[in-house]
Amino acid sequence: MKILVVEDDKETAAYVARGLREQGHVVDHAANGRDGLFLAGDGGYDVLVVDRMLPGIDGLGLVRMLRESSVRTPVLVLTALGGVGDRVKGLDAGADDYLAKPFAFAELLARLNALARRPPLVDVQTVLRVGDLEMDLLKRSTTRAGREIDLQPREFQLLEYLMRHAERVVTRTMLLEAVWDFHFDPKTNIVETHISRLRAKLAQPGVPELIHTVRGAGYALRAPGSVANA
Amino acid sequence: MPCARRGPLRTPRVLRTTSFRLAALYLLLFTASAVLLGAVVFWVTQATLTEQLKTRVETAHRHLVEDFGSASLQSLVTHAVDYGRGAGALDYLVQSPDGKRLAGQLPMVGDQRGWLRLTAEDQDGRKPVLALATALPNGVVVAIGDDLRRIRRAEEAVLRAFAWGITATILLGIGGGAWLSHVFLHRVDTISRTAEAIIGGDLAQRVPLRGTGDDLDRLAETLNRMLDRIETLVDTVRQVTSNIAHDLRTPLSRLGQVLEDASVPSRSETDHARALDRAKTEVEALLATFAALLRIAEVEAGMQRAAFRQVDLTSVVKTVAEAFAPSAEDAGYTLVAETAPGIAIDGDRELLTQMLVNLVENVLRHTPPGTRIRLRVGTIDGRAVLVVEDNGPGVPEAERDRVLRRFYRLDQSRSTPGSGLGLSLVAAVADLHGAALRLSDAQPGLRISVSFADTGRSAG
Numbered sequence: 001m002k003i004l005v006v007e008d009d010k011e012t013a014a015y016v017a018r019g020l021r022e023q024g025h026v027v028d029h030a031a032n033g034r035d036g037l038f039l040a041g042d043g044g045y046d047v048l049v050v051d052r053m054l055p056g057i058d059g060l061g062l063v064r065m066l067r068e069s070s071v072r073t074p075v076l077v078l079t080a081l082g083g084v085g086d087r088v089k090g091l092d093a094g095a096d097d098y099l100a101k102p103f104a105f106a107e108l109l110a111r112l113n114a115l116a117r118r119p120p121l122v123d124v125q126t127v128l129r130v131g132d133l134e135m136d137l138l139k140r141s142t143t144r145a146g147r148e149i150d151l152q153p154r155e156f157q158l159l160e161y162l163m164r165h166a167e168r169v170v171t172r173t174m175l176l177e178a179v180w181d182f183h184f185d186p187k188t189n190i191v192e193t194h195i196s197r198l199r200a201k202l203a204q205p206g207v208p209e210l211i212h213t214v215r216g217a218g219y220a221l222r223a224p225g226s227v228a229n230a
Numbered sequence: 231m232p233c234a235r236r237g238p239l240r241t242p243r244v245l246r247t248t249s250f251r252l253a254a255l256y257l258l259l260f261t262a263s264a265v266l267l268g269a270v271v272f273w274v275t276q277a278t279l280t281e282q283l284k285t286r287v288e289t290a291h292r293h294l295v296e297d298f299g300s301a302s303l304q305s306l307v308t309h310a311v312d313y314g315r316g317a318g319a320l321d322y323l324v325q326s327p328d329g330k331r332l333a334g335q336l337p338m339v340g341d342q343r344g345w346l347r348l349t350a351e352d353q354d355g356r357k358p359v360l361a362l363a364t365a366l367p368n369g370v371v372v373a374i375g376d377d378l379r380r381i382r383r384a385e386e387a388v389l390r391a392f393a394w395g396i397t398a399t400i401l402l403g404i405g406g407g408a409w410l411s412h413v414f415l416h417r418v419d420t421i422s423r424t425a426e427a428i429i430g431g432d433l434a435q436r437v438p439l440r441g442t443g444d445d446l447d448r449l450a451e452t453l454n455r456m457l458d459r460i461e462t463l464v465d466t467v468r469q470v471t472s473n474i475a476h477d478l479r480t481p482l483s484r485l486g487q488v489l490e491d492a493s494v495p496s497r498s499e500t501d502h503a504r505a506l507d508r509a510k511t512e513v514e515a516l517l518a519t520f521a522a523l524l525r526i527a528e529v530e531a532g533m534q535r536a537a538f539r540q541v542d543l544t545s546v547v548k549t550v551a552e553a554f555a556p557s558a559e560d561a562g563y564t565l566v567a568e569t570a571p572g573i574a575i576d577g578d579r580e581l582l583t584q585m586l587v588n589l590v591e592n593v594l595r596h597t598p599p600g601t602r603i604r605l606r607v608g609t610i611d612g613r614a615v616l617v618v619e620d621n622g623p624g625v626p627e628a629e630r631d632r633v634l635r636r637f638y639r640l641d642q643s644r645s646t647p648g649s650g651l652g653l654s655l656v657a658a659v660a661d662l663h664g665a666a667l668r669l670s671d672a673q674p675g676l677r678i679s680v681s682f683a684d685t686g687r688s689a690g
Contacts, residue, residue, distance in 0.1 A: 088537065102517055154552055180553050184525075184584050185518065187591050193557040 001046040001116050002026045006036030006062065007078065008054050012101070016049060019105045020112075033057030040066055045073050047116045049108070052079035052090070060093040067094035074115040078103070087183065106217035110169045117168065128163040131223030133202070133210060135163055144202055154179065155198050162211065162221040171218035195219060249414040253407025260403065261396055268392035275388050279381040283360060284345070290320050291362050291374045303370060307333040310372070320374050321350055321359055327369030339363045339373050348375060358382075417446050421453065433461045477519060485512040522651040529581060529658040541582055543573045543614055547607045550586045558590075562599030565590070570608040575682045577663050585659040588652040589618040589678055595652075597622030601675075614682040621675040630669040656680075 003025050007013040010031075017027045028045075030036040033056040040048055040062075048066075052059040063075050077095040079086065087098045097111050128135040132145040140156060142149045151159065157179050162170065172191045176182040180190075199211050208224040294309060310322045310333050323336035331338060336359065337348050348359045361375025420438060427435040436457060437450040491497075492505035551567035558565040586605070593603050597620055606617040625633055634657040656678075660667040665682045 152552075180549060181580075182553070182583065182587070183580050184587075185521075186553075186587050188554060188557050188594060190553045190557050193560055194553075197556055 003047050004028045004040055004045045005049045006030045007051040033062045037062050037065055047112050048073055048075045050075055050077050052077055063093045063095050076111055076115055107171045110171045113168045114165055130163050130166045130221055149201055158194055158198060166221045169214045169217050169220045247411040247415055250407045250411035253410055257403030260399055264396045264399060272388050275384055279384055283376045287362050287374050287376050320376050323373040325371040336361060336373055336375055433464060481512045481516050485509055526655050526658050529662050538576045540574050541577045541579045543575055543607050544569045544571055546583050547605050551605050554590050564602040567605040573607050573614050575614045581659045585656050588656050592652050593620045616680040619672045619677040624674055624676045
């Protein structure tokens with residue numbers, strides 16, 4: 001992917017850029033809002049990482065201007081302010097995701113992957129398929145290898161999210177936000193518990209595991225035989 | 231400056247007080263009015279007595295002239311002599327037409343007629359006399375006068391009375407003023423001393439009350455209430471500071487140990503990996519504590535009230551119960567939710583969710599497995615009420631207020647995990663929503679109820 005990082009803090013910028021380059025991405029860096037706007041305006045990037053507080057044009061102003069000039073590139077806003085009102089403002093300005101500092105690199109990477117490959121909104125998929133797992137969003141039914149799996153509504157949502165992001169790492173935090181709308185970190189291992197229950201329901205004798213734990217990052221739903229890519 | 235209270239500065243200080251100045255002003259006004267009154271009394275007394283004297287002289291004069299003026303000169307002289315006899319008698323003079331004294335002790339009047347001020351002599355010496363002199367048709371001049379010293383004596387009595395009165399007034403005024411100032415100063419000093427002691431660090435000091443309910447007592451009560459509030463705040467800050475120190479120092483020193491241990495040259499790659507993992511865990515815990523502190527500060531600042539929307543409490547409770555039930559079950563707890571449909575309030579859904587999560591996690595962390603957790607949402611007297619109840623060991627009544635404090639933990643040894651901030655955030659969120667947070671005995675266990683001021687109207 002080609003990623004633009006707009007961040008004035010050199011340490012953070014270098015940390016993010018190095019990590020992303022190690023993952024094989026092409027990274028450009030802008031140290032202020034004006035340069036960021038100039039570079040991003042070309043639209044040649046797959047995803048933008050924008051700091052909330054920037055010299056010159058601030059992060060939200062930058063996102064707003066990009067959206068006004070019809071640049072649709074997905075934007076992830078980084079911020080030291082993790083408040084609720086703050087996040088709502090960020091999303092209102094046209095950002096696609098919001099991540100509070102300090103963050104784990106795995107979290108940033110997973111979110112960028114999710115953003116870059118987010119299917120266009122016009123795409124109305126009604127059936128999701130990963131390997132022998134099939135989910136009918138209209139009938140709200142799930143089958144594995146043709147066998148009906150009975151899921152609780154929340155388990156259905158969890159699996160749907162994993163299937164929509166199949167072959168990619170999703171973090172605990174992403175699941176908490178997407179499935180339960182929890183924008184904070186509970187101390188209890190609720191994600192782990194729900195994943196393990198879901199695994200148990202998907203498990204059948206002799207068929208391979210679909211939900212994989214990615215150590216230090218989160219989970220990934222992979223079709224058997226697919227090449228694992230973080 | 232307490233040293234200024236003793237020694238030569240003491241008297242001037244009394245004189246400088248407001249009450250003394252007020253007393254001095256009153257004293258001045260009072261003295262002035264007493265002097266004015268004295269002058270009026272003096273003048274009225276003088277006028278009245280002079281009038282009486284004149285009347286007496288006129289009457290005597292008329293009698294003498296009418297009764298005896300037409301008779302022989304001899305009988306006039308005889309009667310006039312009678313007038314001059316006895317105590318309090320009038321003085322007289324009968325003067326022949328050619329200006330010779332015929333009788334009487336008054337000085338010769340010559341050609342003067344009418345009211346005259348004369349100086350006569352008697353056995354006591356010279357005396358002032360007010361006399362009326364008239365000439366009879368035969369040319370004989372008759373003058374009758376009275377001693378003015380009687381009036382002078384009355385005047386002197388009046389002056390003396392007022393002089394004594396005014397002196398007493400001034401003395402009493404100065405004394406009373408000084409006494410009042412002293413009493414006032416004493417009480418002000420008491421307040422100052424209390425303040426000085428508090429400045430010196432003894433926050434438990436309070437201004438003593440006299441119990442009279444007067445203005446100074448009321449002031450003292452207000453000051454004491456303010457001091458109570460300040461003491462609570464300072465206590466909180468002190469406690470929070472020492473707890474922050476403790477709660478942050480412990481993981482930081484553990485982190486230091488891990489890193490130091492890992493930097494020993496003989497350590498293998500596996501040891502390093504393990505050390506890094508442990509260091510990461512410690513840092514994450516520290517960051518979580520900071521995040522919680524910032525979150526509470528943010529909520530307490532009340533900045534989010536503007537973002538209030540209608541929140542379906544019932545669905546919040548259902549979501550949290552659903553999210554936590556599996557984990558709770560796995561850990562050996564039972565989590566049940568009893569929800570009335572469609573209870574809605576104005577609020578912040580995310581904060582309310584976090585509040586409920588903190589309440590649930592509080593039970594999970596501080597009760598043994600096997601505990602039953604009940605979440606309830608409903609309305610009581612038209613108010614939306616959220617209740618989290620367990621049948622665990624509960625919280626002693628004396629501790630119930632304290633557990634809401636930042637960093638407060640029943641487990642003083644802090645051997646169990648957790649930041650001691652969970653319930654503080656709950657309290658802050660409840661406060662932001664204008665809700666009353668109450669901890670009570672669930673017999674057995676702890677019941678925490680949050681009653682919202684909002685009417686729990688249907689979410690529709």
